[in-house]
Amino acid sequence: MSATPTAQGGAQALPRTGTIYQPDLVVVEAIVDETPDTRTYRLRFTDEAKAASFAFRAGQFGEYSVFGAGESTFCIASPPTRTGYLECTVKAAGKVTGSLRQVDVGDVLGFRGPYGNVFPLEEWEGRNLLFIAGGIGLAPVRCVIWNVLDLRDRYGEVTIVYGARSVADLVYKRELEDWAARADVRLIVTVDPGGETPDWSGEVGYVTPVVEKAAPSPDNAVAVLCGPPIVVKLTLPVLERLGFADDAIFTTLENRMKCGVGKCGRCNIGSVYVCKDGPVFTAAQIKALPQEF
């Protein structure tokens, strides 16, 4: 029993910062419409000291609050190399994400985090990087991509394969143009069959076969894969066929979460908690898990 004996009651009253479930306040600095149902929000801590001290690493996530609607879990989509703000990219799907659609620049939201583990970017230095993303799964990958591009000389070749249902569903369109224009990035963008527009010049097809066709070399390479569960499940065997070792394939999982800190019991897959042991997993780790995600 670690608790101190006390005749007069329990712990002291909390400071204004509250419990571990109380978010920090952030103000919306900018909103970018990515697709008809997806927006990117740029947020800044209202507390200057918090803004200055806040640090995170690629792969981590946060709990974002819309007061009155609730809290939802998104990765931090901006890279840790760019400080002073953080970004999340959100598709309107439920109560909180739907409420975010009503948010304007200048509104105050809540943020708790950063939570979870990270992509081992230091270990990847000197290696070639393959990024594969489906739909809004580009958000966590984008964080890594900019992190790498901001430290470009530390890494080898960078290949990005990105697919969405349709041209309209592609997120980060301006950044896709930036990446396409860069000589040090190989970018392949694809849309599902039927999702192309008449002037679409990219690939047409699902992400998985497009990756297979692009046949990136597994030599000295690391693959980062993120997307809906079905994309992850289908693409893992393709990477394996291409010769990527299970411990050279990384992905992030996003199970439903509430607390983000290993308490609420919602996000476990077998014996791992996505919030505490993840969200970043290698293919080797994922194979060892029950396929319950």
Place this chain on the structure above:
Amino acid sequence: MSVVNQPQRSGERAPDDSGRATAEFEPRITAFVCNWCTYTGADLAGTSRLHMASNVRIIRLPCTGRIDHVFIVKAFERGADGVIVSGCHPADCHYTAGNYHARRRFGVFRELLSFLGVDPERLTFSWVSASEGGKWADVVNETIERVRRMGPFDSYHGLAGAATPADDPFARFEMPAGATGGTAAAPADGHDAASQAPSGTGDAS
């Protein structure tokens, strides 16, 4: 939904209802009305400059058939002291039978609410047609007077916990008396407080 007839209250309503003395009590009434009959009737009452108390917030819906019982529950949760549900007379429904369905549902729901201790006097159901501006004014005035006599519906409003002291009127931390097991936060055991009612519920009618 749209809102008309924004009432002009004498003075801003305090965020905390607990101080509302019955003597100066102005009941807060929410009215759910159908678009085709009662809403138009209420509009007529307004344009006819009929004398009507201003305590009613009108929420317009397509049909009484669209008025779910949870609307009434939500109104009470959010501070209504009384609720009016009104629509087209039988045989006049714009959608043929919406009001007939509503009549059955509310016939049952009224009894259910009453059985759980919500005095049905806090509820008014009426048929008010587009031409019955005068009847609407009567329905409103009678409901307000009835609910005024009953006093504020604090027993329902307070179900989720008593408001904390005046310097922090918006925060509600405590489980109310009688809640499951009580929380350790509860300052004193209130387990049987509810059973000491009826006089304690504030809903004497």
Place this chain on the structure above:
Amino acid sequence: MSELQDTARRLLDEGLVQVVIGWEEGPRGARPVFVTSAADCERLIFDARCVHNLATFLNPRRSQITALGKAAVVVKGCDAKAVAGLLREAQLERAGIVLIGVRCGGVAGEPATLAPPALSAETVSARCWGCDVREPESVDMLVGEAQPEPPVTADLDERVAALDALSPAERFAFWTKELSRCTQCYACRQACPLCCCERCIVEKTEPQWIETSPHPRGNFAWHLTRAQHLAGRCVGCGECERACPVGIPLGLINRKLQQVVYELYGYTVSEDPAVPAPIGAYATDDTQDFIE
């Protein structure tokens, strides 16, 4: 007993069904069982401890059960009324199930006893009060001996009347106290054969009509809604009250609404799916005494 087992065995042997839903002897008394092989049919029992309403397991949303194949289900009178409710609302196709009716002379209040109790006013379930179905009629086959009327138990109507006699404030105090124990676990919903919505309103968040927090305000909203949604549909099987881990007398509310739909609309729970439920139907001359 052997008649029931033989019937189940034949249905499985002949491939008419793939699973028989009945009762078995569990470690703490009778409990539901899903028999998928003829060899296991010897597990099937029926006695006064078989209180569970097995129609609950016919909810088409229970994919772990539909995955077992076409089902035969053993039904008492109250279960058969619940099956009729599901048929009435097109949740099931009659040809998609086989109903094995059992003659029932009442069940105990509690299934968790190691031997069936002798039914008396003390041991009989409150649900059996006023039950008029000794043998369900809507079934495909009927097994068991002819049964006597169940013992007369405490009159549910008297308890309802006692509450009705109180003032609204007193009733409000009574229910505030009872409902304050609710933790919104929704066991009442899950145990109910007619609570079979794809997504319950309490789990809909846009908008969130019912507060899921188990304070009395959220609990009133939940129980008012649960009851209203079951008005004219509840068969009075009492499984909600039995499932409640904190002993809330939900049977009183259900019984009250049965009285209301009878008094207002002349409706009593029917074993015939063709009889329309009172909510969802109407008559142009329905009572409107309460409407100004």
Place this chain on the structure above:
Amino acid sequence: MSERALLLTHDGLATLVEELAAAGTPAVAPAWAGDAGRAAGASAAARETEYRTVSGAAELAFGERLPRLSLKQFFLPPTEVLFSWRRVGGGVELIPPPTDFAAQVVLGARPCDAAALPIVDKVMNWDYADELWNARRAATTVFSLACGVEDDSCFCSAVFLEPAAARGSDGRLTPVDGGYLVETFSDKGEAFVAAHRESFTDLPAGAGGEVLAVQAESFRATARERVAGNLAVDHGRLRDWLDHHFDDPFWAGLGPRCNGCGVCASVCPTCHCFDIVDEPESVGRGVRRRNWDTCQTCVFTLHASGHNPRQDQNARFRQRVEHKFLVYPLKFGDVLCTGCGRCSRACPTGQDLAEILADIDARAAIDAGAGAVGDEGAADEAAS
């Protein structure tokens, strides 16, 4: 901890309860859930008990049926406010909840309920300390009451405990002639006894005291022996079996009976999963709450996209068993279960955890090529 055991006579207990009530210190104890339970000849169903704050000895239901809900509600309330918020000008102000809880004492906790507290402590302090849980823990002194074993659904001895386990208790009462033998296990327990010393009496010196000590030990030994016959499992191989049989058809045999109601989680002393919801109180202000939740509902893991990792009740029931006997053990060491048996007793459809564990253990034994541990008869009987 205590040098010498004390005696709490029935009168002493009554005095203590009244004294605490007079002092405004909540005394939580098993008590009759309704007036009916107290009556002589009350039916089994009426003899329900619950933990609640008591103000007089007449309310106490010591040594009666297991309280309906466990003790966890006093540390993790069914609903509690995490913070409240309001819009102020263009911004938002957040107000944390109070955590300076007044001291309270639990008298007569079931040892299986008290033992759950340090088990959940580990989750609530896994890298992030849950201030609300911890503050209530710190404010509460727990005296358990050695248990006489409720019935065949009890299996505390199969989960590293026993009917008089000291785990999670600051002190323990054991029934003896005339009252309870009192031992303390922590500074908190010691301090409580010291503060209310006049309610406790010294054990009679010499033979009289020894008789009481022997009585207490005999009470505990009888209970130990009785519960040991209910279930015995080898947790190592049980865990291994769970780890390697995620897709075993075994689970499809359990899901159909399950109503998916989560009554098991509501009544469980160790189930701690919760939901977090926002509730508007009015325009521009509201509260965020956490509420009990359960992995047994279909929406627990449902993604906003409509994807649900746990599609049916087979998967959801497996999660409950695995969380308790695989996930928690791998993370924190022991098991997320105190063998109180409430889930089995409360289950409306007769799902029985002791039976399920015996069944898994028997399968694990076959896999491991060994016989079942402990009383094979009991395991087989439960598994039949």
